[in-house]
Amino acid sequence: MDLAAALLDGVLLGGLYALFAAGLSLIFGVMRLVNIAHGDLILLSAFVALTVTSCFSIHPLFSLFLVVPLMAVLGYALQRAVFNRTLGNDILPPLLVSFGLSVFLQNALLQIFRADSQRLHAGPLETWHLDLPFGITMGALPFLMFIVAVLVIGGLQLLLYRTGLGRALRSVSDDGEIAQVMGINNAHLYGVAMAISLAIVSVAGVFLGIRANFDPSIGPTRLIFAFEAIIIGGLGDLWGTLVGGVILGVAQTLGARINPGYQILAGHLVFLAILTVRPQGFFPRTR
Amino acid sequence: MPFKLLETRGLAAFYGDFQALFGVDFQIEPGETIAVIGSNGAGKSTFLKSLVGLVRTKAETVSFDGQAIWGKPAYRIIAQGISLVPEGRRLFPSLTVEENLSIGAYSRRKGPWNLDALYTVFPVLKEKRKLPGTALSGGQQQMAALGRALMANPKLLLCDEISLGLAPIVIREIYEQLEKITSNETTVILVEQDVKQAMAVADRVYCFREGRVVLEGRPSDLGREQITKAYFGV
Ligand SMILES: Nc1ncnc2c1ncn2[C@@H]1O[C@H](COP(=O)(O)OP(=O)(O)O)[C@@H](O)[C@H]1O
Numbered sequence: 001m002d003l004a005a006a007l008l009d010g011v012l013l014g015g016l017y018a019l020f021a022a023g024l025s026l027i028f029g030v031m032r033l034v035n036i037a038h039g040d041l042i043l044l045s046a047f048v049a050l051t052v053t054s055c056f057s058i059h060p061l062f063s064l065f066l067v068v069p070l071m072a073v074l075g076y077a078l079q080r081a082v083f084n085r086t087l088g089n090d091i092l093p094p095l096l097v098s099f100g101l102s103v104f105l106q107n108a109l110l111q112i113f114r115a116d117s118q119r120l121h122a123g124p125l126e127t128w129h130l131d132l133p134f135g136i137t138m139g140a141l142p143f144l145m146f147i148v149a150v151l152v153i154g155g156l157q158l159l160l161y162r163t164g165l166g167r168a169l170r171s172v173s174d175d176g177e178i179a180q181v182m183g184i185n186n187a188h189l190y191g192v193a194m195a196i197s198l199a200i201v202s203v204a205g206v207f208l209g210i211r212a213n214f215d216p217s218i219g220p221t222r223l224i225f226a227f228e229a230i231i232i233g234g235l236g237d238l239w240g241t242l243v244g245g246v247i248l249g250v251a252q253t254l255g256a257r258i259n260p261g262y263q264i265l266a267g268h269l270v271f272l273a274i275l276t277v278r279p280q281g282f283f284p285r286t287r
Numbered sequence: 288m289p290f291k292l293l294e295t296r297g298l299a300a301f302y303g304d305f306q307a308l309f310g311v312d313f314q315i316e317p318g319e320t321i322a323v324i325g326s327n328g329a330g331k332s333t334f335l336k337s338l339v340g341l342v343r344t345k346a347e348t349v350s351f352d353g354q355a356i357w358g359k360p361a362y363r364i365i366a367q368g369i370s371l372v373p374e375g376r377r378l379f380p381s382l383t384v385e386e387n388l389s390i391g392a393y394s395r396r397k398g399p400w401n402l403d404a405l406y407t408v409f410p411v412l413k414e415k416r417k418l419p420g421t422a423l424s425g426g427q428q429q430m431a432a433l434g435r436a437l438m439a440n441p442k443l444l445l446c447d448e449i450s451l452g453l454a455p456i457v458i459r460e461i462y463e464q465l466e467k468i469t470s471n472e473t474t475v476i477l478v479e480q481d482v483k484q485a486m487a488v489a490d491r492v493y494c495f496r497e498g499r500v501v502l503e504g505r506p507s508d509l510g511r512e513q514i515t516k517a518y519f520g521v
């Protein structure tokens with residue numbers, strides 16, 4: 001039942017990838033901004049959590065009460081001060097600026113925290129597990145990650161489709177010019193979207209830090225995982241993104257079972273295979 | 288001098304380096320319906336977009352309801368009580384009909400219009416409220432676009448070619464509704480290529496050509512020849 005255990009691990013890991021991806025997907029959907037710095041922002045929040053946990057000696061999950069609002073405020077400010085100035089008909093300027101931000105963040109984190117591997121210590125949560133039938137064990141942490149991912153995506157979905165704010169976000173995404181004529185302040189709304197994105201990013205960052213070692217250089221790889229999850233799922237559909245994350249996670253854990261060195265490679269191969277067979281992803285948004 | 292709800296003096300508008308409007312002087316009194324006519328590319332849509340802050344402009348004055356609105360961002364102008372029914376309707380494709388209408392009320396201005404009031408005037412929109420805006424026929428989409436603009440409870444309603452691409456019978460229906468709707472306090476600027484239609488509903492007419500106002504007056508005072516000349520510039 002080794003295989004079943006690996007499958008389960010992969011599915012649960014998919015939750016983390018969906019968390020990586022949800023904020024990226026939201027920003028692309030609302031303002032057609034491909035945020036290259038997304039992965040580094042995940043790392044930034046992991047380091048912010050590291051600082052908070054060591055300053056106040058609290059559990060990393062508790063640090064979220066501080067990290068989430070901090071990152072949300074940073075997101076709003078970043079959007080208003082930097083990204084909003086680059087948005088227009090051309091998608092290249094925001095792309096370049098976010099690339100610049102990515103480089104800046106990596107180097108700033110390297111300067112402050114050095115290249116050493118870090119870890120957010122979550123105590124017994126790291127080892128707790130549930131014994132399932134057939135001798136499969138399920139770690140509490142991966143399970144929690146998955147549940148949180150489902151909650152975050154469900155929450156985001158509710159926000160987008162059941163609230164006035166969500167309606168406004170979708171209208172800006174559809175037609176930014178006419179949205180203004182509805183009385184919407186696009187600049188503010190973009191700020192709110194980035195705040196939400198970075199709030200999700202901080203949850204992702206904290207789980208990333210609890211699950212494995214991290215250092216300032218691993219952001220871009222997380223960005224790739226997020227991209228892959230989004231594209232497999234079909235651009236624009238959040239539940240699809242979760243499915244995409246799960247497919248990627250399963251591919252990676254199965255790959256790792258064949259040979260630990262194949263983990264990342266297997267994920268990319270499955271991604272490429274799906275891209276070849278079904279380039280629109282599994283749940284493309286129909287317009 | 289009667290109170291002017293909206294007044295522009297020396298209004299110029301630009302798309303990048305291209306100047307689309309030149310020194311437009313325009314006035315409208317509360318309760319008036321004004322038709323803006325002119326051939327394709329004359330600057331009619333640009334004029335409406337200038338009023339709500341969607342294009343870059345220069346002007347001596349643009350005032351609305353006693354306040355200067357020149358240079359203000361669109362969302363502030365909308366909140367002061369101007370609504371636009373844009374050319375080509377431009378419903379939000381990923382929103383349902385009802386969501387399209389509701390988003391019109393984003394600025395939360397008080398007034399007679401809400402979903403119930405709209406559904407009374409346009410029952411077909413209530414029937415189709417759960418559908419995406421794009422599932423409506425052209426005429427129904429135009430009703431929805433008009434309804435969306437009314438949801439903001441505007442003092443001044445700007446309509447850009449609401450008859451474009453619609454069957455004559457549908458046009459008549461929409462204009463009938465519009466007349467009922469605006470019989471209360473709403474002031475209207477109608478951009479219309481159909482000169483006959485415009486003359487029939489307007490208190491005054493402005494004719495644009497190549498970004499300038501070339502004729503202005505009451506339909507009853509304007510001769511057919513005069514209008515043709517202004518319209519085509521021959
Ligand atoms: N987005 C734009 N960018 C550049 N030029 C534009 C744009 N929109 C309109 N124009 C130009 O401005 C002029 C006036 O256009 P418009 O106001 O749309 O005319 P009308 O509504 O009377 O048909 C035209 O010459 C048109 O080509």
Ligand SMILES: [Mg+2]
Nearest residue numbers: 331332333374
């Ligand atoms: Mg036009």
